[in-house]
Every structure is written in C-alpha cells, then in structure tokens.
Amino acid sequence: MSSPSEQVLTITNLSKTFGGTEALRNVDFAVRAGEIHALVGQNGSGKSTLIKILAGYHLPDRGGTVAVEGNDLELGNAGESASRGLRFVHQDLGLVPALGALDNLALGRGYKKRRGGTINWPAEAQAGRDALAKLGYDFDIKIPVDRLSASERTGIAIARALESGGDAKILFLDEPTASLPAAEAERLFDVIRAVVNRGVGVVYVSHRFQEVMVLSDRVSVLRDGLLVATERTADLEEAQLVELTVGRVIAPSIHDATGENYASGNPLLEAKNLTGEVVTGLDLAIYPGEIVGIAGVTGSGREEVAGMLFGAIPRSGTVTLAGSELPDSRPGESLRRGMAFVPAERLRKAAFTDMTLRENLLISNLAPVFGPLGVNKTVERRESLKWLDKLEVVPRATETRLINLSGGNQQKVVLGRVLRLEPQVLVLDEPTQGVDVGAKDAIHQIVRDAAKQGTAVLVASTESEELVALCDRIIVLAGGSALGEYPVSALSPDQLTELTMRKPGGGDDDAVRRVLGS
Amino acid sequence: MAEDPTTADSTKGTESQKSISVRFLERLKKAVWNMSLLFIWVGMVVLFGLLEPDVFLSTVTLRSVLADQAITAMMAMSLIMPIASNKFDLSVAGMMGLSAILVATFIVKVGMPWPLAILLTLLCGLIVGGINVFVVVHLKINSFIATLATLSILGAMIQWISDGDQIAEGIPSSFKEFGRRQFFNIPLPVFYMLAIALVLAYVLDFRQFGRYLYATGSNEDAARLAGVNTRKVSSIALMVSATIATIVGIVFTMRIGAASIDVGMPYLLPSFAATFLGATQFKEGNVNVPGTIVAVYVLATGVKGVQLMGAPYWIEDLFFGLALLIAVGLAVRSGRQRSM
Numbered sequence: 001m002s003s004p005s006e007q008v009l010t011i012t013n014l015s016k017t018f019g020g021t022e023a024l025r026n027v028d029f030a031v032r033a034g035e036i037h038a039l040v041g042q043n044g045s046g047k048s049t050l051i052k053i054l055a056g057y058h059l060p061d062r063g064g065t066v067a068v069e070g071n072d073l074e075l076g077n078a079g080e081s082a083s084r085g086l087r088f089v090h091q092d093l094g095l096v097p098a099l100g101a102l103d104n105l106a107l108g109r110g111y112k113k114r115r116g117g118t119i120n121w122p123a124e125a126q127a128g129r130d131a132l133a134k135l136g137y138d139f140d141i142k143i144p145v146d147r148l149s150a151s152e153r154t155g156i157a158i159a160r161a162l163e164s165g166g167d168a169k170i171l172f173l174d175e176p177t178a179s180l181p182a183a184e185a186e187r188l189f190d191v192i193r194a195v196v197n198r199g200v201g202v203v204y205v206s207h208r209f210q211e212v213m214v215l216s217d218r219v220s221v222l223r224d225g226l227l228v229a230t231e232r233t234a235d236l237e238e239a240q241l242v243e244l245t246v247g248r249v250i251a252p253s254i255h256d257a258t259g260e261n262y263a264s265g266n267p268l269l270e271a272k273n274l275t276g277e278v279v280t281g282l283d284l285a286i287y288p289g290e291i292v293g294i295a296g297v298t299g300s301g302r303e304e305v306a307g308m309l310f311g312a313i314p315r316s317g318t319v320t321l322a323g324s325e326l327p328d329s330r331p332g333e334s335l336r337r338g339m340a341f342v343p344a345e346r347l348r349k350a351a352f353t354d355m356t357l358r359e360n361l362l363i364s365n366l367a368p369v370f371g372p373l374g375v376n377k378t379v380e381r382r383e384s385l386k387w388l389d390k391l392e393v394v395p396r397a398t399e400t401r402l403i404n405l406s407g408g409n410q411q412k413v414v415l416g417r418v419l420r421l422e423p424q425v426l427v428l429d430e431p432t433q434g435v436d437v438g439a440k441d442a443i444h445q446i447v448r449d450a451a452k453q454g455t456a457v458l459v460a461s462t463e464s465e466e467l468v469a470l471c472d473r474i475i476v477l478a479g480g481s482a483l484g485e486y487p488v489s490a491l492s493p494d495q496l497t498e499l500t501m502r503k504p505g506g507g508d509d510d511a512v513r514r515v516l517g518s
Numbered sequence: 519m520a521e522d523p524t525t526a527d528s529t530k531g532t533e534s535q536k537s538i539s540v541r542f543l544e545r546l547k548k549a550v551w552n553m554s555l556l557f558i559w560v561g562m563v564v565l566f567g568l569l570e571p572d573v574f575l576s577t578v579t580l581r582s583v584l585a586d587q588a589i590t591a592m593m594a595m596s597l598i599m600p601i602a603s604n605k606f607d608l609s610v611a612g613m614m615g616l617s618a619i620l621v622a623t624f625i626v627k628v629g630m631p632w633p634l635a636i637l638l639t640l641l642c643g644l645i646v647g648g649i650n651v652f653v654v655v656h657l658k659i660n661s662f663i664a665t666l667a668t669l670s671i672l673g674a675m676i677q678w679i680s681d682g683d684q685i686a687e688g689i690p691s692s693f694k695e696f697g698r699r700q701f702f703n704i705p706l707p708v709f710y711m712l713a714i715a716l717v718l719a720y721v722l723d724f725r726q727f728g729r730y731l732y733a734t735g736s737n738e739d740a741a742r743l744a745g746v747n748t749r750k751v752s753s754i755a756l757m758v759s760a761t762i763a764t765i766v767g768i769v770f771t772m773r774i775g776a777a778s779i780d781v782g783m784p785y786l787l788p789s790f791a792a793t794f795l796g797a798t799q800f801k802e803g804n805v806n807v808p809g810t811i812v813a814v815y816v817l818a819t820g821v822k823g824v825q826l827m828g829a830p831y832w833i834e835d836l837f838f839g840l841a842l843l844i845a846v847g848l849a850v851r852s853g854r855q856r857s858m
Contacts, residue, residue, distance in 0.1 A: 312743055335745040349743055352736040354803060363733050364744045366726045374724030417744065 006069075008033045008169045008201050009086075014064035016049050023049040024060070025225045031170055031201040036192060038204045038212040038233070040245055041222035042436035047205055050222070051172055055088050056081040068169060085169030087161035089176065091434075093153055097146035101156045102128040104145055108160035131159040134198075135191045150298055151184035155191050162195065170201040175434070177211060182464060182497040183297045189215055207436055209238050209245075210465065210493075221245055246438055266323070268456035269309070269339070269425045273317035276304045278480040281317075286425065286456040291447065293467035293488075294460035295500050296477035303344065305477070306429035306460045310334050310341035312349075321425060335364060340418035344429035344460075346407070350414045353403040357393070358384040360402050361416050387416040392442060408439025415446060426450055426457045432466060444470055464493040464500070476500055555799050555809070559816045566823035573826050577703075583818050584704065588711040589770060591814040594789040594796070595714055596762035599755035601793055601805045602722070604735035605654060605661040607756060608786065610763035612672025613646055615782030617767025619680050622777035626688040636768055643764025646672065647757040655753050676779050684778035689771070697772025707769050711811075714762060719807035731755060732804060791838045792817060795845035817841055 009031040016024040024046045031037050041047045052058045054066065056078035066073045074080045095104045105128050106112075112123045128141045137155050145153050154176050162168045173192070177185040192215065196202055206212055212219055213233060220230040221244040229244050267285035274282040279301035286292045296302035308315035311326065311334045319326045321337055334341070343349035352360050361384045362369060369380045384398045391412040393405070402410055411432065418426065431447065432440040447470060451457050461467050467474050468488055476483045476499045483499065491499075550557070566574045573579060593610060600607040617639050624635035646668070653664040699706050722728035733741040734748045742748045763782075771777045795817070796809030821834050 310743075331743050332745045332747055341743060343743055348737075348739060350740050352733055352740060355732065355736050359729065359733070363729060363741075363746070366729060370726075374720070375726065375729065 006033045007031070008069055010067040010070075011050075011054075012065045012067075014050070014053065014066065015061040016046075016053060016058060017061055022225050024053075027064075027222075027225075027227045029220060029227055029230070031203055033169070033201050034196050034199050035217040036196055036202045036204055036215055038206060038216035038219040039222065040206065040209070040212060040219060040241065042245060042438055045222040045245075046225040047222055048174075049225075051088065051174060051203075051205070054081060054086055054172070082164070083166055085167055086172070087164070087168045087170065088172045089154070089157045089161050089174065091175045093157040095145050095153060095157060098144050100143055101132060101139070101141040101145060101148075101159075104156055105131055105141075105160050105163065108164040127163075131163045132156070135159055135194050137191075149184060150180050151187045151191075154180070154188055158191060158195065162200070168200050170203060171195060172203045172205070174205045175207065176204075177206065177208060180298070180462070182462070182500065185211065207434070208463075209241050209437075212241065213238050223247055242437060268322055269458070270320045271309060271317060272320075274305070274308060274319070275316045276301070276308045276313065279304050279308065279477070280480045282477075282480075282482055284475060284482075286458055288424075288454045288456055289451050290473075291451050291457040291459060291471045293471035293474035294458065294477060295464065295467055295474050295496055296483075297500050298462070300477040300500070301480040302460055302462070302477050303429070306341065306427045306458060307343065309458065310339060310427050312341060312343060335421065335423075338421075338424035339427060340364075340421050340423035340425070341427045342414055342418055342429060342431055344433060346411060346414060346433070351402055351410055354401055356399050356401055357388065357405075357413055358398040360413050361387050361420065364417055365421055387420060388413075391416050391446060406436075406439075408435040408443075411435050411443065412439065412446075415443060419446070419450060423455060426455050428457065428459045430461055431459060432461075432463075440466075464496040468493045468496060552800055552802055555795070555812050555816050559812065559819060562816070562819050562823055566819070566826065570823075570826050574823060579822065579826075581703065581705070583815070583822055584708055587814050587818045588705070588707040589766060589773075590785055590788050590792065590818070591711050591811050592707075592714055592762060592766045592769070593785045594792040594810045594814055595711075595718055595807065596759045596766065597789055597793045598718060598722070598805050598807065598810060599731060599758045600661070601797075602728075602731045602735050603752050603755045604738065605752055605755060607650065607661065607665050607759045609646070609650060609665040609668040609672060610759055610789070611782040611786035612669040612676070613643060613760050613763035613782070614767040614770065614785065615676050615779070616646070616672050616679075617643055617764040618771045618777045618781040619676050619685070619767075619779065621768050621771050622685040622689060623679055625690070625693065626685050632690060632693040639768055640761070640764055643760050643767075644757065647760025650756045650760060651753045654756060655749050673783075680777075680779050682779060684776060686776040689775050694772055694775045697769055697774070705773075707773060710765075710769055714765075715807050715811060722807065727751070727754070787835075787838045787842065788814070788817065791842040791845060795841055798845060798848050813845075 007030050009029075011027060011029040014024055014027045014029070015022065027046070027050065029050070039047055039050075049058065053060050053075065056076055059076035064075075066075060068084045068086070073084055073086075096107065099107075102125060106124055111119045112127060114120045125141065129138075132138070132141065132155065135155050135158065137152065137159075139148065139152060145156060148156075158171065158173070158176075161171060176188060180188060189211075192202055192204070204212070204216055213236075216233045218230060219233050219236065219241065221228050221241070223245065224247075228247075265287055268288050269284075269286045271282065271284050274284070278299065282301070282305070284292070294302050294305050304313065307313040309319055311329050311331050314329050316328070321334075321339055324337070326337060326339070327333055331341070347353065352363070358380055362380060366375060369376055369383055371379065381398045385396070387393075388396050388398065393409050393412050393416070395405075402413060405413065415431070426447070428447065432443050435443065444466075447457060447459070459467065459470055468491055471488050473485060473487050474491065474496065475485045476496070478500070486496075486499070593614065596610045597607060620642055621632075621635050621639040624630045624638055625632050628635075630638070650665060650668055653659050653668070654661045657664075696706060701709065722731065730741070730746045730748075730751045733744065733746055734751045738748050741751075766785075767781065770781055792813040793805055793810050795813035796811070797803060797805045799809035799812060800806055801809070817838065821837050824833055824837070
C-alpha cells in the first residue's frame, strides 16, 4: 500500500484539441494516494475529456504525459489504463438492472470457475460479499440491483471498479450523487472514505459544491479547458470555489419572497387525497404566483408527485385546475387546460435528441406557426429563435439537433417548450439535474419570472439548496405523506435536508421544532 | 490562477468564429452526402450506358424500370409512416397479396362489377389495418413480432381464398386499362405512385401530424408528455400502411390482368431496403419520401445493369439483402438508428 502523501497520478502538460476547439490546454494535475481530490467545472470545461483521456478513450495532443507511480502510462489504451490501476465509475453506473450484485460484480472481472469451466457459485458469492463488506455494505447479493437503493447501486459499481483485476490505484467517480437525495449521498460518502482508507486516491467529479467542501481534501477547478486552480479544500470558501468555476462572481441566489398571504385568494391548483404507488392521501394547493417545493428522500414519494399531478403516471384522488377537475393519465388534456410539466429524466421523458431545436421547442403547440399550406418553416424559425434568445440557449441555431447541446442548454430548450404554452400551472421535476452552476442560475431566474407573471409553480427536487433558493413554501414528504409544510423564510438548506431524513410518523413536532431552532 | 481573459473568450467563441471557408466546406460535404444516392445513380447510368449502350439506354429498358418500380416504390412508401413512428409493418406484403387476390376473386368468381370489388377490397384492407392497430397499439405487442404474425395469417388467408389457384381469365379489360394505359408514354401506375408520394410528403413535412409522427418515433414517452396522442398517431400510421398496400395490390392486378398467391412477398425486402436506404438521404436519419423513391430507383438500376451484363438470376436477392445491411449500417454509424 502506498504511503498517504505519495503522488500516484501525475499529469503534465496535457492538451486535447477537437477539430480546432481546444478542450484541454496544458493541464497539470496530480493525485495523491489516499486523498479525495474533487474535480469541478461547468459543463464543457473539459472534465469529461480529461477523464476520457485517462480511461484511454481519447488520445491527447502530442507533448502531454501521464505517469502512474512515476512510470509513464501508455495513452489511448483502455486496457493499459485499467491494468495500471486507474478505475472509473460513470454517472450511469453501467449495471445490469435485472441481475443481482453477485452477477454485476462478476461481469466486471469474470466469474470464478471450477476446472471444466462451470461457475464456482459458492466462491463467487463469498467474493461478492467480501467486496461489498469492505465498503461497509451488507445486503442480499442476489436481489436484482434495480430493487436496491440508489446509493447501494453506486456502491456495487464502486466495488466492481475496485475489484476488477489488479490493484486499484485511483478511482474516478463521475457525479456519483447527481441523482441521490442528501441522506443517500451521506451513505455514499462513508463508502468513499472507506475506499480512501485503503490507500486508493479518489478523483471526485461533482456539480455540488457543498459536497465538495465537506468531502474532499483538495479541489481542482477546470474552466474552458484550463486548470485554473488546485487548492486545499480547507483553504477555500464555497463562494470562492463557485467564482473560480464560473469565472465571475455569482450573486447569492436570494429569493425575493414577498411574504404575500396567498391563501386569501383561490388556489390555481388543488390536489385532494392524491394517491399513487408511494404517496398516500396527499393534499396540496398552489396559489397564483406562488412557488411550492416538494422535498423528500428517494422513496418518500417526492419522485411521484409532479408526474401524478400532470397525469404522466397514474393516480387516484382529485386534481383541480382553476376550479375544474383534470382527468387522470391524460397529459395532452392537462396541457390544453393550462398545466405544463418538465419531467425529471430529460433524456428519457422530454428530449427528442435527434430532432432540431426548432422541432423540440414547438412540438407542443404548432397552431401559431400554421400557414394556409400547413406548417410554415419561416415562421417556425422566427418563433424558435425568439425562445432561444429569451432563454439564452447556446448555440443560437434553430436547425441544430438537440443532442449537440450541453445538458444545461437541453434543459433550457425543454423549459422553453413548456413556457411557450404560457401555462397557468408549471410542474417541474428536478428542473436542474445535471446542469452546471451558470445555467442553473439562469433556469431559476426563468422560473421566478414565470411565477411573477402569475403562474403557479411546483418544484420537486432532491437539492435542498435549490428548493430554499427558489420556493415560497416547501412540503416535506416522508413515507408517502406530508411530514409538514414550511415557509422558506424559516428554513436553511441544512435544516431542510435534516427534515427530509426524519422517519415518517416518528417525526414528532418536538424534533421538527428542534431542527427549526424554535 | 490569474488568467488572460481574451484567451478564455477565444475558446468560447471558436464555434462562431470558424472561418467562412471551413464552414462552407462542411456544408458542401454534408450536402453531397445527403444526396449521395443521386450521384451513385448518375454514376451507374453512365457506367452501364458505356458498358451496354444498346440495351441499357433503350427507351424500352428505361420505361420498364420506371413502371415496374412504381409498384416497389408504392410499397416502400407504405412503410414510411410506421417506420417514422418507430413501428414495423411487415404485414404490408401480405396485405398487397391478399388485396390482389381478393379484387380478382370478387370480380371473376363472385361476379361483382369492378368498382364495387375495389371498394370491398379497400374495406378488407382497413379491417386488416384495424387488426394490426388492435394488436400493436392496444395489446402493446412488439410491432415486428405482431406484424410478422399477421403476415403469416394473411398468407394463409390468401391460399384459402384462392384455393392455391391463380385467376388469369375473366378480368374485364376496362379494369385492366387502369394499370396499363399510358400517358405521354408513361404507364398509369407511375402517376399513382407520384400522387401517393405528393400526399405523403406534404403530410410528413407540412402537417402537424407529420411532426407528431417523427416525434413519436424519436421518443414515444417524451411525445406523450409533450401532448402528442401517441396511440392515435401509431394507429393512423398502421392504417395508412395497410391502405397503401391494399391499393398497390389492386393496381398490381390491374397491371398484370391476373392474380396468383405469390404476389406480395417479393416486394417485402426491396421495400424495406429502399426505405432504410432512403433514410440516409435528404433528411439524414429520418425516413422520407424523396429519399425512398430515389433509393428504389437506384437499387432497381443497379439490379437491371448487372442483370444485363449477364449476372445470374439470384443477383437481385443478393443485391437487396446487401443494400438493407448497408443502409441500416450507415444509420447505426451515424448513431441515429432507433428502430432496431
């Protein structure tokens, strides 16, 4: 095992050019054994390029070197990267959902076999349990992984990366918490610390600065392909880190809560006895111009509420919009009646990746771009350009396919699609998932502007900071029902996170009051 | 940590500051690729024209290619709507065969006046389309499997109705005229093909339904959540494919003046090959009408050319099989294939 301060990975003068665009420029970067080294940067700053070079998928420009424990690494060779101890866990984990941890681990390194080639199941099971035990996990390794919690799945992916052949020297984690609620992220941090204690260096890529501040020993910042800083995390303030990443000062996102008493008017959206797979008997009401948050850990029902209100997933109970009841599971009808929805999984549920920005923006309402002979493409382009400008989408090109955009810009296009309908009620599920700081701020501003126009907004999110920054009041869910409803003025993000982790039923008023410090 | 602001800006602006000549070259490259089949076509005509000038360039050859392929082109177009919505309809070949035998049976064996026979045949086509809709859209059986099954069932019905015999006698010439008459030396089926092409292209490019169709094919979940009634869209697509295939069956019987049990199947693979090859053209990655028609004629010209040069009879099957592989392979390479 390496001694703690020894440099296991040394990158010198690494550059990468893609057809005239410099994705990385003269990057020097080093990782020590046993440290958690955070790597932050906006989308397109070069993080993924750097990781792909190290994994052997891209060949860098001439002149750069990568050394593992002092010896040069042959670049552009995935097998070599793996055998020298560089291991990668990507955001989508790459697990086979229907198989258990046992098989998923074995698929990484090959099954243990008896003579003659039959699989030695007892040895395999023992190895699987050992690998997980080393990370502090103890669950049935035969349960299909899609029935495990998100942090357990991430744990399996980490175990697989560490165990597959030879000694792991450095583990690269690409946004492992992007879809994890705070409580599960905490669990994952323990796993990461266990990995580091084995002497492995961890490179932790994340958009979440708070996590970086809590978890990492050192942090490096990439911006526009340049490594602009490597600092000890303890020497940095979060605000400085944000500034380094974005390259400018971002004013803290202060919510201009007017403190209006919404309840005096009539609610625009009202749900009674809303019930789905997890959620049971939830009541809620949203007033014009109000932004209401839904918080809760995964499994609390948070992930269901938005889809149920819109009719994307089946529900029972009643949902009324401006006094008239909406039918269940009729998304088209909800849209026509003035409710718009942005689903959480952009790529699966919202994006037409192989269609143009124009087609993506206009699909939900083509009537305004209709001429006497059908769809008028000139009018279409004008209309979509208007929205690309309004949302500051880059590139400003109506005929580009959506797949060519960064995550943040894709999300803006999806938002544009629903805002264009001028909805009375806007239902957003994880509106900024996988979106970088700059774009996130812009999206928040867009949502606030919509609310100022009188739109009633519902935001379901795993991110406490987002909810506190955006909402007027927040409903915390636990075990499928509302634990409570809190005005945002009474909450800090930390308090909100803590509330979401309370057990349902056991969430006695005393505990809540203690959290809120009143 | 300090950084020269100008360098940061210059990387950001790379995309927009790309020199005009580079951008022009890129556009040119894309345009050439988008019309590559047309160039291949011209190349083949020149090549075969030089090698076999007397036969290949004769008006008889050209006219027979044009007319024969009108049937294939219509069959290929019947596939466009299902494929655009990411559904397969293999049953079109059976539908064409059934319609060819039905219209002849109604006229000859039942003794109906031919306009009534045509109407009844079209009605049968709609019923079969409805069965496809029920199985694919309502029972949610994978369209490839479902229509493979209906294809087999239609094959059985064809044999049952015809008793295995061909109907060669007794088809009135007034009926056959509609398949054989020529305008400006061009047989009528070519005009039918053009009419179908125009209507289809207009709907796909200029009607809301066309946009809904491509959106459903691109991402059915997203389309539904964006307010598209995806079940309705898929249903209409399958009804349209059945209707076009029925029309083609009728036109086939008009043109041949007889109907046998093996009418539809030979058109299945060429139609699929042409539709997928056509998807690499004009609207890169999306099935479309002009691409499909150009692909039909490119494939037919290639087959005709090598046949005239003395290639064996099985060259046609080989040719279409390879074309289908290449077409789908190209689509996979550009990362835009979603049907398979």
